Every structure is written in structure tokens, then in C-alpha cells.
Amino acid sequence: MRCPYCGKEMEQGYIQCRDGVIWNNKTVPVAVLGSLSFSALRLGEYRGPWGGHAVVAWNCTDCQKIIIDY
Ligand SMILES: [Zn+2]
Numbered sequence: 001m002r003c004p005y006c007g008k009e010m011e012q013g014y015i016q017c018r019d020g021v022i023w024n025n026k027t028v029p030v031a032v033l034g035s036l037s038f039s040a041l042r043l044g045e046y047r048g049p050w051g052g053h054a055v056v057a058w059n060c061t062d063c064q065k066i067i068i069d070y
Contacts, residue, residue, distance in 0.1 A: 003060035
């Protein structure tokens, strides 16, 4: 994938978390309860009790931008 900001090739990687990778339109008082918010968007897939949740993420180190598809 090419970076939409600078046009250079981005590096594919992952964002991985034990309790899920969740986007919200605001922060929540207790992070582990973030998936209960009405705006919560769960990203990635569950990879088991040791792997947690992971989502593919593209990184441009020049622009310091990360892009995630969902
Ligand atoms: Zn870039």
C-alpha cells in the first residue's frame, strides 16, 4: 500500500492487544470497558487466549501515520 500523504510504500504490520482493538469517538473512563460504548468499533479478529486480538495495520515511518482497514 502506498502512503496517501507522501506516496512512499508503507510497511505492513499488526496492532495486537490482549483485550481487543477498539475504536471509539471518545475515551472511556475504564479502558477495558471500551467495547461497551455505543460508538465502539471492534477491529481485527480474535486469535486465541495467548494471541489476543490483532488487526493488519500499514505504517509510514516518514509521515508517522498508520492506516487500518475495517
Ligand atoms: Zn507517508
